[in-house]
Amino acid sequence: MTTTATLKTSNVWHPFTQAKTADPPLRVRRGRGAILELEDGKQIIDCISSWWVNIHGHCHPEIARAIYEQANLLEHVIFAGFTHEPAELLAKEVLRHLPDHLQHVFFSDNGTTAVEVALKMAYQYWQNKGVTGRTRFIALEEGYHGETVGAMSLGRTMPFFKRFEPLLFEVDLIPFPATWQGDTERQEKEERALSALAALLETHPNRHACILIEPLVQGVGGMRMCSEDFIRSLTQACKNAGLLTIYDEVMTGFGRTGEWFACHRAKTDPDIICLAKGLTAGFMSMALTIASNEIYQSFYSDDLQKALFHSHSYMGNALACTAANASLKLLEANPESFTRLQALHQSKSEEYLNENKRLERLRILGTIFACDVVSHQSTGYFNNLGLLLRRKFLERGCLIRPLGNTIYLMPPYCITEDELTSIYRTIGDVVSSL
Numbered sequence: 378m379t380t381t382a383t384l385k386t387s388n389v390w391h392p393f394t395q396a397k398t399a400d401p402p403l404r405v406r407r408g409r410g411a412i413l414e415l416e417d418g419k420q421i422i423d424c425i426s427s428w429w430v431n432i433h434g435h436c437h438p439e440i441a442r443a444i445y446e447q448a449n450l451l452e453h454v455i456f457a458g459f460t461h462e463p464a465e466l467l468a469k470e471v472l473r474h475l476p477d478h479l480q481h482v483f484f485s486d487n488g489t490t491a492v493e494v495a496l497k498m499a500y501q502y503w504q505n506k507g508v509t510g511r512t513r514f515i516a517l518e519e520g521y522h523g524e525t526v527g528a529m530s531l532g533r534t535m536p537f538f539k540r541f542e543p544l545l546f547e548v549d550l551i552p553f554p555a556t557w558q559g560d561t562e563r564q565e566k567e568e569r570a571l572s573a574l575a576a577l578l579e580t581h582p583n584r585h586a587c588i589l590i591e592p593l594v595q596g597v598g599g600m601r602m603c604s605e606d607f608i609r610s611l612t613q614a615c616k617n618a619g620l621l622t623i624y625d626e627v628m629t630g631f632g633r634t635g636e637w638f639a640c641h642r643a644k645t646d647p648d649i650i651c652l653a654k655g656l657t658a659g660f661m662s663m664a665l666t667i668a669s670n671e672i673y674q675s676f677y678s679d680d681l682q683k684a685l686f687h688s689h690s691y692m693g694n695a696l697a698c699t700a701a702n703a704s705l706k707l708l709e710a711n712p713e714s715f716t717r718l719q720a721l722h723q724s725k726s727e728e729y730l731n732e733n734k735r736l737e738r739l740r741i742l743g744t745i746f747a748c749d750v751v752s753h754q755s756t757g758y759f760n761n762l763g764l765l766l767r768r769k770f771l772e773r774g775c776l777i778r779p780l781g782n783t784i785y786l787m788p789p790y791c792i793t794e795d796e797l798t799s800i801y802r803t804i805g806d807v808v809s810s811l
């Protein structure tokens with residue numbers, strides 16, 4: 378008889394992990410700044426802000442204090458028919474940093490739900506306006522928007538969604554013109570992508586409710602970057618054709634691209650923007666879907682059927698709103714926190730990686746660095762190098778989680794220059810030793 382003691386299993390089911398073959402998860406005792414301390418005392422530099430969320434590093438005392446104080450006042454209240462100061466303050470403060478026409482903030486729990494809400498808003502917008510036929514979505518190849526069936530449908534080219542294909546609804550896909558330092562074919566790739574979009578919109582002029590994109594950087598798809606010009610041209614083409622533009626800034630928001638939001642960097646104005654991850658700086662789970670006044674007005678009616686029937690038990694959670702307000706205050710007090718990293722990435726990658734023959738397609742945007750390890754296997758998420766590199770980086774005290782053969786850094790903004798130097802040196806050494 379098998380006893381539980383003899384099984385190599387845990388009661389905790391970890392995500393994106395084959396429990397049977399994976400190394401056991403590392404037990405973390407505490408975190409401070411960019412450093413995680415394990416139960417055995419070993420220290421690890423968090424080079425990716427955990428899953429891209431801890432923008433101020435771990436356990437920032439001001440955010441912790443704000444949550445504690447709010448918890449003694451009001452932790453949560455049903456968000457239909459009730460409101461509270463932390464939510465109203467957050468809506469007001471976040472809107473100050475977004476294009477003027479974005480005026481209405483809908484709360485939910487994570488990046489995936491922020492996207493799902495945006496898709497439902499766009500779909501219903503046309504119905505509320507009495508327009509039939511605009512029921513289909515456009516997305517970019519290799520895009521990722523989360524894990525529900527709607528978000529997976531738009532991110533359907535991700536290899537790990539393959540087995541769910543029969544469940545997914547149809548979407549029109551446009552190529553993404555990924556580019557990098559020294560890329561000589563950028564213009565041709567952009568022209569191809571824009572021509573594909575133009576052809577689609579011309580063939581089906583009134584078919585699409587919206588386009589959903591990750592502006593400037595496709596994260597999970599391999600930290601693939603594109604130019605600001607491309608995002609501007611794509612957005613303009615969609616606006617000219619009358620469909621809504623949704624920016625999934627779940628990852629790019631709150632400074633990641635070196636500006637508050639990617640839409641500023643690209644000088645564009647989407648109709649809907651989705652935010653999560655850095656919003657609460659890793660303390661609480663929360664997301665926002667922010668819509669233009671025009672979209673909101675299409676729901677504003679005497680007709681109850683025109684309301685947005687979407688809710689979550691924890692939406693508008695007062696502790697999460699408080700965490701977000703405290704994080705925004707820190708960002709406003711230190712705007713250089715996210716602007717200083719681009720120059721550091723540039724100088725450190727030039728010093729430690731540029732000459733490494735095993736690395737290619739180096740790219741930097743704001744606080745993000747990425748490059749690919751030359752590989753003879755097919756590239757992408759299931760490239761075996763990912764797991765091997767992850768282990769080697771951990772042995773050297775760095776939490777870096779390559780996406781297949783793509784190595785990337787997305788550090789907390791508080792990371793020190795010494796910590797970055799040691800990370801870049803580690804990448805250079807590990808890659809050379811392969």
Ligand SMILES: Cc1ncc(COP(=O)(O)O)c(C=O)c1O
Pocket residue numbers: 487488489490492521522523524591596597625626627628653654
């Ligand atoms: C661009 C983008 N959209 C949506 C999501 C989903 O967010 P969450 O993991 O919070 O559901 C992610 C997560 O990595 C993301 O990078």
